[in-house]
Amino acid sequence: MELSIDLHTHTIASGHAYSTLRENVAWARARGLRIIGTSDHAMAMAGVENNAVFDNYRAVPRVLDGVVVLCGVEANIVDVDGTIDIHPDRKKLDYAIVSLHKQCFTPSSKEENTDAVINACKHPQVKIVGHPDDARFPLDYERLSDFIVERDLFCELNNSSLKKNGPRIGAEENLRVLLGLGKEKNMKIIVGSDAHMDVDVGNFDLAKALIDELNYPEDLIVNTWETDRILHAFELMEK
Template structure:
């Protein structure tokens, strides 16, 4: 399997990452990726820089042979799936990841946590649910995958969660449950590195190993085709996916 893109990456603007956008793009090129997305944290995350997103217009559509997409990792703020990104900004982004983060929302019951993710999917700009693999936010994977399949939302297989020492709890076992449920329902996943430093951009080894372990169908992994990338991009984005 050869991934073509990585959309879940962070820069210094997230407040707790270590690299610049240029360093991330260069790392993507070195890894052989044809496209990379930058998705810093939205405003409710401590030390995030919300002014960044209004200036995405200065980012070139390609750099050093790598196609660059400008997104955001939105924080889900309540069990109704409210995200901390206003509608005017959503229209300007290439894609939106929506995630549960402990500084932004306390965990509830399985039903409440699952409902928060499902309701976030009702926002048409949200095409990816980030790292649904943390036992600190227990989930009903059957209900989550069924909703994602119905809405055409991609569930993320987060490589960072699978790396030893990850702060997420029980992520490998939960990611395996997620993949098994997606396999049964023919629901798509997108692999994200969740890189917070340049050398982790495009790092998918742990995710691919788990995919192989459970026999997950390659055609359901969006990173392996540009049709998969098109499924994730915001149709109202000012950037148009070129021919590669």
Template sequence: MKFIADLHVHTVASGHAYSTVLEIAQATAAKNELKMIALTDHGTKMPGGPHSYHFANLVAIPERVSGIRILKGIEANLIDLKGTLDLEKQYLERLDVVAAGLHAFCCPVGSSKDNTTMIVNAIKSGSVDIIVHPGNPEFLIDEAAVVEAATKFDVALEINNCSLTAARLGSEAHCHHIIQLAKVAKTKLIVGSDSHFAETVGDFGAAAEILSDHGIPEEQVLNTSIERLLSHLNRRKNRNHLVTF
């Protein structure tokens, strides 16, 4: 499976990542594998994270850096049972990519029912393109209910490579189950590196392996095709612009 984009990349603005936009773009270009990346720094509730104005001012970054198409995005934090994101709507609508997920320090670690409610409500909101690391064992969910909602409301579920290699240990079994459910439901999937350092952008090996184990077709994985990826991003109605390559 050949990937053309990494839609989960953090810069120093997240407060716990260690590379600049320029360093990330240069490292990505040097690998000569990806055509685009999304900058998805954490939302404002993350300790050490950026202010809302960081996202408003992403327009300062060129569309291409070192030949790599740069999408402007966020990894927003869900902060309540309503599935509220920690960035105001007027800023969300300016972004190319809105990913969202559950994170410690940003929302209460609730029951599986509560966690599922938060994610499903975020999916239903129409503000989200991707649900990140849904296999995180720290936030147990009704995986079937999340897959059903993602399929119905046309939101992609991420298979997070970092969850399988360095963080959120215990995710693998949950990821396998989510992939099984998604294969049957034909839910859109996306693979993200969750990179916090320039050299790990585009590291998809572990995630790609379990997708292969389940026989997931390439056309079900959005970041294997520029056309499919842009089509997905441009389906979101509360964006004030067209995302292009």
């Protein structure tokens, strides 16, 4: 199974990552990726002074060194109402990932955490539910998976979540539950590296091992889709 796109990557614009966009693209090309998405954090994350970087995406070519570049954001959920830290109708964005981070959202009950994610996903630019796997933010996976399927969103399988001493806890156990439900409901998933340095772009080793073990249907894994199908899914064919 070839996973040849990575839409969850960070640059120095996130304030706590270590590579430039050109460096990330170069690594994507070296790894044989067809598509890379750049998805820096918006301004609720410590180290991000403002959202100005997203206003100037017009400067980024759609293709760099043979790699298609999509320009997105990892928007931080900041409250139970699903408020995110960037204007949701920002037409300059190709897509948005919404995620819970301890720096931006105080963990609450399973019900309220799930409400926060679902409400955030109602913003029109949101296509990906980012790393819904952290045990510090318990989620109702039945309700969340139903919502993802109903809205035709993509649920992220985050490779960094599975790393030993990674940024989240309890991820593997939670992902086994979530992906089990996903198989039953035909939930589309997207594997993301969550790279914070160029050498991690396109690194899906742990995530791929998990989906292989669980025999997750290939057609439900967005990273395997043809380029035109990806662009159509993100409504970018004419953009």
